[in-house]
Amino acid sequence: IMKLQLPNPRLEDRIYSYDELEKMEKEEAGDRPKWDNKAQYMLTCIGFCVGLGNVWRFPYLCQSHGGGAFMIPFLILLVFEGIPLLHLEFAIGQRLRKGSVGVWNAIHPYLGGVGIASMMVSFLVGLYYNTIIAWVMWYFFNSFQEPLPWSQCPLNENKTGYIKECADSSPVDYYWYRETLNISTKIDDSGSVHWWLLLCLACAWAVLYVCCIRGIETTGKAVYITSTLPYLVLTIFLIRGLTLKGSVNGIIYLFTPDIDELANPATWLDAGAQVFYSFSLAFGGLISFSSYNSVHNNCERDAVIISVINGFTSIYAATVIYSIIGFRATERYDDCISGNIVSLLNTFNLPDGNITEATYEQALQSLNSTFPTELSNLNLPTCNMDKFLSDGVEGTGLAFIVFTEAITKMPISPLWSILFFIMLFCLGLSSMFGNIEGVLVPMQDLKIFPKSWPKEAITGTICLGCFLLAIIFVQSSGNYWLALFDSFAGSIPLLIIAFCEMVGVVYLYGIDRFNKDIEFMIGHKPNIFWQATWRVISPLIMLFIFLFYFVTKVNQELLYIAWDPEYVNFPSLKELGYPSWVYVIIFILAGIPSLSVPITAIFKWIHNRCRKGEDHTNLMTVSSVVSMKNIY
Amino acid sequence: MIQYLPIFKKMLQKYPGRNRERQNALVTETGDSPGMAKGMITGARGDTHDGYKVRLSIKTALGKDAYQWNEDEKFLFRATIAFAMRAYTKDESYNVSSVLICNETQRVSFWIQVKRPNTAIPVQQDLLEKAIISSRNRINSAFLLSDKTLEFVGITSTLPSPIEPSYPVWLVVFGVVIGIVTLGIIAIIVSGVLAKKRKIKEIEDGDELEKEDNIVENGIYCGVLEIKEGVNNGAFAHEDDSLTKL
Numbered sequence: 001i002m003k004l005q006l007p008n009p010r011l012e013d014r015i016y017s018y019d020e021l022e023k024m025e026k027e028e029a030g031d032r033p034k035w036d037n038k039a040q041y042m043l044t045c046i047g048f049c050v051g052l053g054n055v056w057r058f059p060y061l062c063q064s065h066g067g068g069a070f071m072i073p074f075l076i077l078l079v080f081e082g083i084p085l086l087h088l089e090f091a092i093g094q095r096l097r098k099g100s101v102g103v104w105n106a107i108h109p110y111l112g113g114v115g116i117a118s119m120m121v122s123f124l125v126g127l128y129y130n131t132i133i134a135w136v137m138w139y140f141f142n143s144f145q146e147p148l149p150w151s152q153c154p155l156n157e158n159k160t161g162y163i164k165e166c167a168d169s170s171p172v173d174y175y176w177y178r179e180t181l182n183i184s185t186k187i188d189d190s191g192s193v194h195w196w197l198l199l200c201l202a203c204a205w206a207v208l209y210v211c212c213i214r215g216i217e218t219t220g221k222a223v224y225i226t227s228t229l230p231y232l233v234l235t236i237f238l239i240r241g242l243t244l245k246g247s248v249n250g251i252i253y254l255f256t257p258d259i260d261e262l263a264n265p266a267t268w269l270d271a272g273a274q275v276f277y278s279f280s281l282a283f284g285g286l287i288s289f290s291s292y293n294s295v296h297n298n299c300e301r302d303a304v305i306i307s308v309i310n311g312f313t314s315i316y317a318a319t320v321i322y323s324i325i326g327f328r329a330t331e332r333y334d335d336c337i338s339g340n341i342v343s344l345l346n347t348f349n350l351p352d353g354n355i356t357e358a359t360y361e362q363a364l365q366s367l368n369s370t371f372p373t374e375l376s377n378l379n380l381p382t383c384n385m386d387k388f389l390s391d392g393v394e395g396t397g398l399a400f401i402v403f404t405e406a407i408t409k410m411p412i413s414p415l416w417s418i419l420f421f422i423m424l425f426c427l428g429l430s431s432m433f434g435n436i437e438g439v440l441v442p443m444q445d446l447k448i449f450p451k452s453w454p455k456e457a458i459t460g461t462i463c464l465g466c467f468l469l470a471i472i473f474v475q476s477s478g479n480y481w482l483a484l485f486d487s488f489a490g491s492i493p494l495l496i497i498a499f500c501e502m503v504g505v506v507y508l509y510g511i512d513r514f515n516k517d518i519e520f521m522i523g524h525k526p527n528i529f530w531q532a533t534w535r536v537i538s539p540l541i542m543l544f545i546f547l548f549y550f551v552t553k554v555n556q557e558l559l560y561i562a563w564d565p566e567y568v569n570f571p572s573l574k575e576l577g578y579p580s581w582v583y584v585i586i587f588i589l590a591g592i593p594s595l596s597v598p599i600t601a602i603f604k605w606i607h608n609r610c611r612k613g614e615d616h617t618n619l620m621t622v623s624s625v626v627s628m629k630n631i632y
Numbered sequence: 633m634i635q636y637l638p639i640f641k642k643m644l645q646k647y648p649g650r651n652r653e654r655q656n657a658l659v660t661e662t663g664d665s666p667g668m669a670k671g672m673i674t675g676a677r678g679d680t681h682d683g684y685k686v687r688l689s690i691k692t693a694l695g696k697d698a699y700q701w702n703e704d705e706k707f708l709f710r711a712t713i714a715f716a717m718r719a720y721t722k723d724e725s726y727n728v729s730s731v732l733i734c735n736e737t738q739r740v741s742f743w744i745q746v747k748r749p750n751t752a753i754p755v756q757q758d759l760l761e762k763a764i765i766s767s768r769n770r771i772n773s774a775f776l777l778s779d780k781t782l783e784f785v786g787i788t789s790t791l792p793s794p795i796e797p798s799y800p801v802w803l804v805v806f807g808v809v810i811g812i813v814t815l816g817i818i819a820i821i822v823s824g825v826l827a828k829k830r831k832i833k834e835i836e837d838g839d840e841l842e843k844e845d846n847i848v849e850n851g852i853y854c855g856v857l858e859i860k861e862g863v864n865n866g867a868f869a870h871e872d873d874s875l876t877k878l
Contacts, residue, residue: 141802141809152794160788196802203810210816218820346687349737353691353698454828456821 005510014106015096018520021295024097032097033216035292040220042302044289047227047430048280049310052132052399055427058278059318060394061270063254066261071315073262073271078311081541082275084533085498087303087526089281092505093290094299095517099441100284103291107509109608113600114500115442117493118284120593122438124489125283127466128482129435130208131473132396133428134201136421138180139400141200143417150175151408169571172405177563180400184476185564187484188579191476198474205467208429212436212463213456216292219433226430231313233423234320237416241323244410246333250326251319253389272545277490278310282497285434288441298522300530321398328406329388336383343378396479399424436462480560484578488586492553493593495546500597502539511535558582683732683745684760685785690740693781701740705775706733709744712771713764717746717755720763725749761787 016024035041062070096103101115142149153166153174161167166174177183184191211222241247261267280286290299334357341355348367355363368375393402407416439462443449449458472481505514511534519525561573686709690698699705710731717726726749736742746755764771764784772782 137809138802141805144805145797145801147795154794199806203806203813206810206813206817210813210820213817213820214824342689345689345739346741349739349741351691351738352689352740454824456824 004507005512006508008108008508008510011107011509011513021097021520025295033292034294035216036220038297040216040223041289041293042306043223043227044216044219044430044433045286045302045306046309047223048285048289048434049278049306050227050230050313051278051280051427051431052129052424053274053278054310054314055317055321055424056394056396056398058274058314059254059321060398061274062318063322063390065264065267065270066258067253068255068257069259069261070267070271073268074275074314075311077268077272077275077541078307080533080537081272082279082281082310083303083307084530084538085276085281085502086279086286086307087300087530088502088505088534089286090290090299090303091514091518091521092509093287094293094295094297094521097291097295099288099291099445100438101442101445103287104504105445107504109604110601111500111504111508111597112604113597114497114504115284115445116600117497117593117596118282119439119442120596121489121493121497122283122285122435123466124485124589124593126432126435126439127470128473128485128489129428130204130432130466131201131470131478131482133425133432134197134204134474135180135396135400136424136428137203138197138200139404140418140421140425143414143421146414148404148408148413148417149179150404151413165565168565170405172401172408173571175404176400181479182476183479183563185566185574186562186576187477187480187560187582189477193471193475197478198471201470201474202467205463205470208432208436209460209463211429212433212440212459215440215455215459216289216437219437223430223433226426226433229426230423233419234317236419238316238320238323240410240416241320241327244323244327246330247323247326249330249385250322250324250389253326253386254318254322269545269548272541273549276498276542276545277494278314279307280431280434282494282501283434284438284442288437289434296521296523300518300522300526321403324403324406326389328402328409329385329391331406331409332388333383333385336381340380340383343380347374347378480562483560484582484585485589487553489589489593492546492549492590495542495549496594496597499539499542499546502534502542506534506539558586683743683754684764684787685741685743687739687741687783687785688775688777689781689783690775690777693777708774709733712767712774713744713746716763716767716771717760720766721759723749 062074092103092107096106098106099115100118101112104111104113104115150172153162153171155161156163163174165178169177180197182191182194211219211226293299337357337360341357341360344350344355344363344367345352348371364375391402403420404417407413407420410416436459440459443462444458449461472478505511511531514534515525515531558578559575560578562576564570564574567574688701690701707728710728710733713731714726714728717730718724726746730747730749732745732747734743734745746760747753748755764787768779772778775782
């Protein structure tokens with residue numbers, strides 16, 4: 001059953017033979033782009049894999065699933081799920097030398113839908129991902145002033161106090177929800193398009209266009225900066241963070257292992273999902289990038305190196321983030337204690353300086369024994385350091401609320417703010433390169449654009465089209481739409497695509513042929529580890545994660561959280577149910593890419609039945625194209 | 633999930649201190665025990681009384697350089713309040729004796745009351761408040777304290793308006809970035825168009841060159857061949873043998 005091979009007629013006609021590959025290698029024939037050097041390729045792949053998720057999703061998962069203990073499932077699944085899938089995508093791209101649609105069409109015409117699904121997912125994810133970059137740019141533009149605009153609340157009309165919404169929550173919350181997003185109270189309430197965000201969105205798409213204008217010719221140069229700068233900034237922040245008070249508490253808290261969490265299946269599933277999404281698999285971008293390599297490039301070594309770097313970056317970023325969060329938690333704790341001390345001194349008219357942070361506990365106890373009623377009337381909040389540390393925030397909340405607040409407490413805040421948002425910008429932009437590649441190359445393969453159009457015009461049209469569609473995200477309800485896209489466009493379809501990829505390569509293309517290909521490309525057959533993971537282990541893991549995700553998503557009530565100043569528990573976020581028309585949107589986001597796999601297969605089958613008489617006459621095979629070029 | 637400041641901050645602002653205590657003109661200066669925390673003024677009649685509770689946090693403000701709160705400091709305090717009244721009402725008859733201090737605690741906190749000059753009638757609450765607000769800075773500086781460490785309970789300090797730049801800074805940065813990006817796009821497109829034009833020109837030149845003398849056929853320039861109308865190729869010449877040998 002291991003050697004199961006599904007029938008795949010005329011496969012050789014659709015793919016290059018080894019001789020043709022060698023010829024192409026020597027003559028450097030064809031108009032296919034190439035990497036200038038290996039470093040560009042590695043930096044582009046690392047940039048694609050290392051993204052915002054490494055910075056704001058992994059630390060949250062780590063902290064909420066038992067700290068240091070989370071490393072165990074993460075590293076195990078990295079080895080058994082991430083590396084095999086990565087190696088598979090690299091090898092298949094390098095061997096077949098086409099983008100995602102081309103590769104799957106070559107493996108089997110009925111599998112073309114996998115490529116189309118990849119293209120759709122890359123497109124939908126690219127839409128909202130670049131909006132996050134637009135928000136990052138907005139904060140970056142606003143960081144060039146002292147004091148930072150999110151460090152203080154604006155005054156109300158008669159200047160007697162702060163604006164109520166800000167006073168009830170906090171300056172950073174107010175700045176994010178009101179002055180940046182100007183968010184409405186629910187997703188139905190679209191509000192208006194906000195011009196300041198529209199300008200930032202245009203800027204984000206313009207920067208992306210200038211970097212991708214000629215495909216990898218230009219992105220290859222851009223990645224020298226966008227892939228390396230984040231590491232530099234993280235190091236700077238680590239050094240700065242370690243000099244702040246309380247940062248070590250944060251790091252210790254992050255890595256303190258709680259072994260009991262390993263028994264919780266949710267931990268393993270979250271680790272698996274994080275590894276999968278973190279590697280940007282199934283987007284089609286990696287297959288494209290790999291296809292521009294020379295045929296004998298050692299893709300096995302590349303896969304291992306990139307996986308290790310990705311894992312290391314996640315852990316490194318988590319350390320940095322939590323050093324800053326530790327500092328912030330300590331600041332809050334100190335504020336809490338000193339506030340309580342002042343209240344005690346005022347109420348009981350004790351001399352100033354009588355109670356210090358060190359003597360706080362015992363003073364509290366002695367006051368409790370002598371004046372219990374007055375003490376309880378004060379309603380002093382309990383200052384719990386662990387609670388401040390465990391206020392786990394992820395996603396945009398981490399970057400735009402928690403971290404910005406921590407930055408305002410650091411001296412020379414504008415500098416740290418600028419550095420931080422440049423880092424987020426580079427992380428996001430380098431991931432967008434992969435998304436654009438995953439949209440551009442399939443569109444070229446599907447011949448959607450006329451051949452006479454230069455590459456600049458094609459990229460320009462794609463960027464312009466995406467910008468216009470992304471205007472949904474800059475209205476008042478934009479954040480809710482973004483959360484919707486994030487939950488549905490980027491989750492279930494990717495798992496389906498990845499599963500189909502594995503099954504398609506191992507059982508339709510044939511693991512024997514694949515092994516021979518790799519031996520031809522890098523000189524030795526893949527060892528037992530690769531065989532076991534490709535054939536059994538990784539597909540099973542993908543299947544488990546997919547089933548779990550699907551079952552949870554289907555069973556859970558569709559809720560979202562909204563910012564509503566009128567809410568009773570404001571500033572907590574209010575949970576609302578989605579309106580019924582959202583189900584249509586969810587179907588478009590998750591259903592259409594997933595269903596394009598079977599639908600394309602059925603469509604091709606019907607097409608084949610209708611053309612059964614015509615047989616091979618019009619088939620222009622790959623080998624004929626190559627030999628035509630040789631005549632010249 | 634969002635973060636919000638702990639509720640204790642609200643507590644500080646809304647400390648339910650006793651605003652106006654009922655007390656008569658006779659006040660005692662006694663050190664209070666903690667049991668008198670709510671600031672009960674010992675007074676005979678409990679009439680309406682206009683005054684403010686003052687709270688100093690000298691150690692918090694000055695740390696090691698903190699001075700002791702003694703009779704001289706109290707004298708200075710009464711003098712500054714009198715000064716504030718003089719400055720605001722422009723009435724020079726206010727004197728140190730118009731200001732009374734009572735109910736001191738170890739916290740250091742006490743009540744002050746200002747009487748109209750040469751009378752026993754206390755001044756209006758809001759008059760006193762306005763006078764204090766207008767000279768707040770001077771009162772603070774006399775004691776090397778700030779609004780936070782020299783509190784008049786009940787008088788909220790005017791909040792400092794947030795420093796707003798005169799022009800939106802972000803638009804400047806945005807303009808710079810967009811300018812650079814636009815220049816980049818134009819530069820790349822123009823260089824691409826120029827490179828294509830150059831390539832087309834090269835191919836055309838190459839075609840023209842083919843028609844020139846640089847083409848060689850069998851070691852003889854084509855141009856030469858055309859002029860000479862052909863060249864004798866010895867391999868095919870049979871001049872010597874018009875007849876084949878038997």
